[in-house]
Amino acid sequence: xxxxxxxxxxxxxxxxxxxxxxxxxxxxxxxxxxxxxxxxxxxxxxxxxxxxxxxxxxxxxxxxxxxxxxxxxxxxxxxxxxxxxxxxxxxxxxxxxxxxxxxxxxxxxxxxxxxx
Amino acid sequence: xxxxxxxxxxxxxxxxxxxxxxxxxxxxxxxxxxxxxxxxxxxxxxxxxxxxxxxxxxxxxxxxxxxxxxxxxxxxxxxxxxxxxxxxxxxxxxxxxxxxxxxxxxxxxxxxxxxxxxxxxxxxxxxxxxxxxxxxxxxxxxxxxxxxxxxxxxxxxxxxxxxxxxxxxxxxxxxxxxxxxxxxxxxxxxxxxxx
Numbered sequence: 001x002x003x004x005x006x007x008x009x010x011x012x013x014x015x016x017x018x019x020x021x022x023x024x025x026x027x028x029x030x031x032x033x034x035x036x037x038x039x040x041x042x043x044x045x046x047x048x049x050x051x052x053x054x055x056x057x058x059x060x061x062x063x064x065x066x067x068x069x070x071x072x073x074x075x076x077x078x079x080x081x082x083x084x085x086x087x088x089x090x091x092x093x094x095x096x097x098x099x100x101x102x103x104x105x106x107x108x109x110x111x112x113x114x115x116x
Numbered sequence: 117x118x119x120x121x122x123x124x125x126x127x128x129x130x131x132x133x134x135x136x137x138x139x140x141x142x143x144x145x146x147x148x149x150x151x152x153x154x155x156x157x158x159x160x161x162x163x164x165x166x167x168x169x170x171x172x173x174x175x176x177x178x179x180x181x182x183x184x185x186x187x188x189x190x191x192x193x194x195x196x197x198x199x200x201x202x203x204x205x206x207x208x209x210x211x212x213x214x215x216x217x218x219x220x221x222x223x224x225x226x227x228x229x230x231x232x233x234x235x236x237x238x239x240x241x242x243x244x245x246x247x248x249x250x251x252x253x254x255x256x257x258x259x260x261x262x263x264x265x266x267x268x269x270x271x272x273x274x275x276x277x278x279x280x281x282x283x284x285x286x287x288x289x290x291x292x293x294x295x296x297x298x299x300x301x302x303x304x305x306x307x308x309x310x311x
Contacts, residue, residue, distance in 0.1 A: 011239040012232055017285045034232075058214070058231075083242050105246050105278055 002026035003114060006048035008039040010057040014104060018052055021107050036060025040068050052110060055082040066096055079113050132221035140184045147177040195223045203230060211238050247279050
């Protein structure tokens with residue numbers, strides 16, 4: 001069944017690419033945000049099933065935004081997407097309680113995480 | 117309907133500077149006409165009333181011009197100079213200093229769009245960096261065992277496919293990527309017209 005997804009990434013091209021991967025699989029992109037602050041506002045108003053979250057963003061990074069989202073919704077489903085070193089950040093992401101971590105440059109891994 | 121929090125879309129382009137410019141012209145032009153009219157009236161020599169009106173209008177016009185000049189300097193010249201110097205640094209490959217957005221008028225929105233463009237360019241460069249790193253690592257230590265070699269080659273192939281997917285997301289100027297080739301958009305169209 002298709003999920004309602006909020007895409008968070010400061011790069012408009014990455015948002016477009018992630019949407020291009022998710023939409024053919026039946027998922028609906030209900031919102032897009034370019035930093036953590038916008039992600040929190042949109043999460044509150046749209047209540048997505050899943051959030052794809054970039055880590056490095058201006059104004060507020062993805063880890064801070066995820067902590068804030070988990071503070072008011074501990075059942076939030078957040079998948080982190082990053083081109084940063086996976087070994088270094090995977091542990092922190094899992095400690096936060098995220099659904100998973102995927103490399104931005106292998107964005108199709110998001111589908112595996114969603115389908116798990 | 118998708119909720120987008122993007123400030124740099126053309127259809128959302130604010131027109132704050134345009135409104136302020138219209139306000140400036142809507143004050144200064146009538147005041148100028150009033151001065152001219154009052155001076156003409158005063159030149160008839162019938163009373164001093166015209167002169168006083170002209171003087172009053174001239175003072176108002178002077179205030180408008182001074183305020184207009186200050187506004188022009190602060191809201192247009194200085195931000196444009198900052199934008200210009202930042203864009204020059206960006207064009208030299210220095211992506212670590214984004215445009216400072218002080219107001220969300222037309223110039224602020226240009227700055228925001230420049231920052232968005234830089235983020236996208238950086239994404240491409242980081243992708244390329246990751247791609248070369250991931251491909252060269254197995255190439256440095258090619259195993260002798262053919263089955264292991266096949267695995268390493270398959271990894272390199274997948275990395276290339278990921279890169280191609282990413283690059284196909286863009287819309288290029290007068291070029292299109294199709295069937296493993298890079299072809300000219302304009303030459304193909306003109307050949308089609310001629311035939």
